[in-house]
Amino acid sequence: EPEVTQTPSHQVTQMGQEVILRCVPISNHLYFYWYRQILGQKVEFLVSFYNNEISEKSEIFDDQFSVERPDGSNFTLKIRSTKLEDSAMYFCASTLAGRYNEQFFGPGTRLTVL
Amino acid sequence: EDQVTQSPEALRLQEGESSSLNCSYTVSGLRGLFWYRQDPGKGPEFLFTLYSAGEEKEKERLKATLTKKESFLHITAPKPEDSATYLCAVQAGGAQKLVFGQGTRLTINP
Numbered sequence: 001e002p003e004v005t006q007t008p009s010h011q012v013t014q015m016g017q018e019v020i021l022r023c024v025p026i027s028n029h030l031y032f033y034w035y036r037q038i039l040g041q042k043v044e045f046l047v048s049f050y051n052n053e054i055s056e057k058s059e060i061f062d063d064q065f066s067v068e069r070p071d072g073s074n075f076t077l078k079i080r081s082t083k084l085e086d087s088a089m090y091f092c093a094s095t096l097a098g099r100y101n102e103q104f105f106g107p108g109t110r111l112t113v114l
Numbered sequence: 115e116d117q118v119t120q121s122p123e124a125l126r127l128q129e130g131e132s133s134s135l136n137c138s139y140t141v142s143g144l145r146g147l148f149w150y151r152q153d154p155g156k157g158p159e160f161l162f163t164l165y166s167a168g169e170e171k172e173k174e175r176l177k178a179t180l181t182k183k184e185s186f187l188h189i190t191a192p193k194p195e196d197s198a199t200y201l202c203a204v205q206a207g208g209a210q211k212l213v214f215g216q217g218t219r220l221t222i223n224p
Contacts, residue, residue, distance in 0.1 A: 004157075033211070042217075043201065043203075043212075045211035102148060103160070104160060105150075
């Protein structure tokens with residue numbers, strides 16, 4: 001069964017460093033998303049991406065964040081200068097269509113900022 | 115602002131003891147309500163989508179129902195492997211994003 005994959009599973013970084021989180025969405029899906037979940041809190045939407053453009057973003061997704069689809073399979077989230085409060089699980093999701101369809105989530109990358 | 119509230123926060127049941135989890139929502143123009151299961155340290159696993167009031171979906175020991183203000187996830191004769199956090203999320207208006215509740219942590223004791 002097709003699934004979303006994410007690498008790395010765990011990333012430890014120093015405050016102020018740049019990190020890139022990688023995702024391979026399900027192959028025929030067209031919409032891609034990043035969410036995050038701070039320990040003990042709700043899953044929060046960050047950004048959605050369609051046709052090589054950001055289609056929707058939250059207030060969390062500020063200038064420190066960027067997304068890219070560098071090739072036909074990968075979808076990345078870059079955090080330019082990490083802060084302690086960026087420590088969280090980051091989930092990638094994909095769906096065949098933007099609305100009315102279930103989003104399938106990857107296993108997540110645990111980001112720890114020291 | 116779209117809001118999703120789940121109750122209870124945690125629920126402990128004995129194996130075979132049926133119960134229900136609640137998800138109440140306040141949104142403008144519900145497009146879909148989604149139930150996910152999340153195991154510790156893992157990503158949400160899709161269970162159901164409900165689109166309109168009165169709709170019901172079933173999968174093994176789980177049944178999800180939807181009204182105009184809330185959804186219930188009924189679990190019948192649960193087993194220890196049903197232990198997980200169950201998340202409810204809504205998609206509303208023209209948005210693609212999912213808005214999640216805080217989840218119900220379900221523990222089934224053998």
